[in-house]
Amino acid sequence: MKGNVIIKNASQLVTCSGFQAKQGGDMSELHIINDGAVVIEKGVITAVGKSGEVLEKFTETEFDTIDATGKAVLPGFIDSHTHFVFGGYRAEEFSWRLGGEDYMEIMKRGGGIVATVNATREASREELIVSGRKRLDSMLSFGVTTIEGKSGYGLDEKTEIKQLEAMVELDKHHPVDIVRTFLGAHAVPENFKNREEKFIDYMVDNVMPQVVDRNLAEFCDVFCEKEVFSVEQSRRLLTKAKEFGFKLKIHADEIFQLGGTELAAELGAISADHLLHASDKGIAELADEGVVATLLPGTAFSLKESYAKGRNIVDQGCAVALATDFNPGSCHTESIPLIFVLATLYTGLTIEEAVTSLTINGAAAIDRADKVGSVDVGKFGDLIILEFPSYKFIPYHIGVSCVEKVIKNGIIVFDKANKSCYQN
Numbered sequence: 001m002k003g004n005v006i007i008k009n010a011s012q013l014v015t016c017s018g019f020q021a022k023q024g025g026d027m028s029e030l031h032i033i034n035d036g037a038v039v040i041e042k043g044v045i046t047a048v049g050k051s052g053e054v055l056e057k058f059t060e061t062e063f064d065t066i067d068a069t070g071k072a073v074l075p076g077f078i079d080s081h082t083h084f085v086f087g088g089y090r091a092e093e094f095s096w097r098l099g100g101e102d103y104m105e106i107m108k109r110g111g112g113i114v115a116t117v118n119a120t121r122e123a124s125r126e127e128l129i130v131s132g133r134k135r136l137d138s139m140l141s142f143g144v145t146t147i148e149g150k151s152g153y154g155l156d157e158k159t160e161i162k163q164l165e166a167m168v169e170l171d172k173h174h175p176v177d178i179v180r181t182f183l184g185a186h187a188v189p190e191n192f193k194n195r196e197e198k199f200i201d202y203m204v205d206n207v208m209p210q211v212v213d214r215n216l217a218e219f220c221d222v223f224c225e226k227e228v229f230s231v232e233q234s235r236r237l238l239t240k241a242k243e244f245g246f247k248l249k250i251h252a253d254e255i256f257q258l259g260g261t262e263l264a265a266e267l268g269a270i271s272a273d274h275l276l277h278a279s280d281k282g283i284a285e286l287a288d289e290g291v292v293a294t295l296l297p298g299t300a301f302s303l304k305e306s307y308a309k310g311r312n313i314v315d316q317g318c319a320v321a322l323a324t325d326f327n328p329g330s331c332h333t334e335s336i337p338l339i340f341v342l343a344t345l346y347t348g349l350t351i352e353e354a355v356t357s358l359t360i361n362g363a364a365a366i367d368r369a370d371k372v373g374s375v376d377v378g379k380f381g382d383l384i385i386l387e388f389p390s391y392k393f394i395p396y397h398i399g400v401s402c403v404e405k406v407i408k409n410g411i412i413v414f415d416k417a418n419k420s421c422y423q424n
């Protein structure tokens, strides 16, 4: 029967057990079962434990069986912050930055996000689906089973909706699950230059109601940044979004310390993301309010910025998630092993904390900790099998994926030996 599988003899079954975000010291606890087994029935996990004990209770012949001797098994990774639906590329911009040009300066002269907005407006929904699918395939190969995806390269009604619709379509046909975020306030378009308030009115009055009516997004996000949207403007937009029923996210204190972190705590956002320049006070408030602090070290790496202070953020009691921030400009990578190694070497997370950040805490950052992010009975059967016996190989094999198989809802959807093994 499809979706019925037993994985047995795993040298390490790293369960990351839990149904909510893990804060501070709790992030170190991975709940590992040596010689572990997992049973998945009709796509849902029904038993977890030592191989001997689990196998006694089930008839193996009724299942597909995977022998994971010598391999570590973990929950599928959750990439809780991506901008993966867009038109065009910005390879030129990368070389401009190498030549010393500044990310925000490039954006101000009509490059950066604005360039991707132009290309995305020109792309058809079909084109966005085709390129989006390739990117999802790549993410899947790194062991990612659920992502968050943002709009934000339209900045107008038609294109924002086109991006979100492309994600709806991709979600239906691709094994990677997609949680959608409306990021209409990602930049100020040319026709609203110096009229940011009017642009927010336009988003709130014209675009948000449609996104809600058509159930196109669960979260609302904003780029709260110097010379983009102020704290006051972000507060106004997000407060309206909350009234509309959106859950909140915020790009906070990425390039300048503006106070987006404090705003996330004030509004009860689900996550505050980036935090390169977050204040200690802001971090303490995130911890108090249970807002997930999402770190995106690939972006600091790619922009040659200083990294978020991951060690300090965990020590202050926050729940930390890690994500790629995959996008065409500031961080063009879907590589989980790259993010993982940067997080451990440069933000100060331990390997155990990084695993938690990409699993149960990633799930919490998209409000899915009750369904995914750990190997617990009742959760979706989303697992990865590594080529090696320990999770410690993830950062050790620098930037290279050691994911051998990916299982989504109890079905093998990626196998290194046979790359494309899911049916559209």
Ligand code: NIG
Pocket (backbone or CB within 6 Å): 083, 112, 113, 116, 223, 251, 254, 299, 325, 327, 328, 329, 330, 331
């Ligand atoms: O998270 N900071 C704003 N948005 C993205 C970058 C998007 C882009 O450069 O296209 C980010 O870094």
Ligand code: FE
Pocket (backbone or CB within 6 Å): 081, 083, 251, 325, 327
């Ligand atoms: Fe982002």
